[in-house]
Amino acid sequence: MGSLIGTLKKHARRIGISLEEYQLLVDSDQKWCYKCKQWKNKTNYSQDKSRWDALKAICKNCDYPKKDNSPSKSERIEKAKTGFAWCRGCKKWIQKVINSKWQGACTSCLAREQKKIYNENEEARFKIVQRVRARRKKTDSISLHLKNELMNISKGLCVYCCKNRATGLDHVIPVVKGGKSKKGNLVPCCRYCNSSKNQSNLNEWLAKNNIIPHEVFWILFTEEQINE
DSSP: OOOHHHHHHHHHHHSSHHHHHHHHHTTTTTEETTTTTTTEEGGOBBBTTSTTSBSSSSSSHHHHHOSSOOOOOHHHHHHTTHHHHOOTTTTEEEOOOEEEEEEOOOOOHHHHHHHHHHHHHHHHHHHHHHHHHHHTSOOOOOHHHHHHHHHHHTTEEEEEEEEOOOEEEEEEEEEGGGGGGSSEEEEEHHHHHHHTTTTOHHHHHHHHHTTOOOOHHHOOOOOOHHHH
């Protein structure tokens, strides 16, 4: 008890009021914020169990200052009751569509954000493209890590013609014929060879076009791995 009184005296002295005044305010659930220099209700403070009252010395507004003029959490909750939500892109209140999941921004702003991510983030762009292709062809998607690994092995060259830059990966055994999107059935190739081969049988296509694949091809393409 003595140490608590000493703590209260210290805080009262720092603020410049008497112990009685300080005690009265504390008993009415008020707490002094040492940053904005205001008395506020204790609900405006985050927990800090290391302090005598288990609350931080500064209020939530000072502890987590807003970077812009966006509304506070309490304002958002009140607006949500009336069917409105704050759009981080438009910086304004938007009427929410009934039974739709709000993702922090309106449809137009979400589209712009996704477009920016698609244009600037190679990994995100690759994942989106692979997800679409995998859904269309009913096969597994290919990871960017696997693509880069195969590209590094072939040094970025097409393993079929051995002269053009590889622009993508080809399924040696086509997906329609049971080929998998996995290591052992994927090889780097240029746009021309990929389009020319299409769904053809490998040996027939090689013979028809008089193509001798690079030796790297036989390292990457292994029927044993495919049949696992």
